[in-house]
Amino acid sequence: MTELTIEEKFTAEQKQADADHHKPTAGAMTGHIVANHFLLNIKLHQLEWFIKGANAENYKAVLGQTITDNNAWYDKIADELLDEGELPPSTVKEYSDYAMIEEDGKNKYLDAEAMLQTVVNDFNTDNMFVTRAIKLAENEDRPFMAQLLVQLLGFNNHQIRIYQALLGKTAREGFEEEDDEDFD
Helix, strand or coil: CCCCCHHHHHHHHHHHHHHHHHCCCHHHHHHHHHHHHHHHHHHHHHHHHHCCCCCHHHHHHHHHHHHHHHHHHHHHHHHHHHHCCCCCCCCHHHHHHHCCCCCCHHHHHCCHHHHHHHHHHHHHHHHHHHHHHHHHHHHCCCHHHHHHHHHHHHHHHHHHHHHHHHCCCCCCCCCCCCCCHHHC
16 A cells, blocks of 8 residues: 555545535534634734723733633644544634634724623634534534533633623623524
């Protein structure tokens, strides 16, 4: 049996990724989650660096803890994909292509409340992928992946509650129940 070249391996990977994204698999959906958490890390740093106002130092402490926790989840999710024989996205181009969280240089000029709202929105967006990935992992009989994704959903929901509280809201205040409609 002949060994594939690096170019052939990468081409095969891209072909498989394209197929997986057209008929979503748990691995493909979880790849979106890895990309989301990578971009979320960038956004959290941006907010931590530029947030202003009377509560800025308190917000920076919360953002700093979220950065630490988010980075741990980023690695856990990628490790689970590797454990399952999947390839997590690993380049900036892949993160940009697969993430549904958007970054914007203008965010640094938002007021503190608007900055914090972007965090809530981003974790909520990620939850659409997490809940879909959980269902796919269960359907594909991947219990360890499903278990980790359920824990990630708990982490995301906790972050939403923390940031909603900073905004003077309850955990699900302002959210509609149709969050998962795009994936049906």
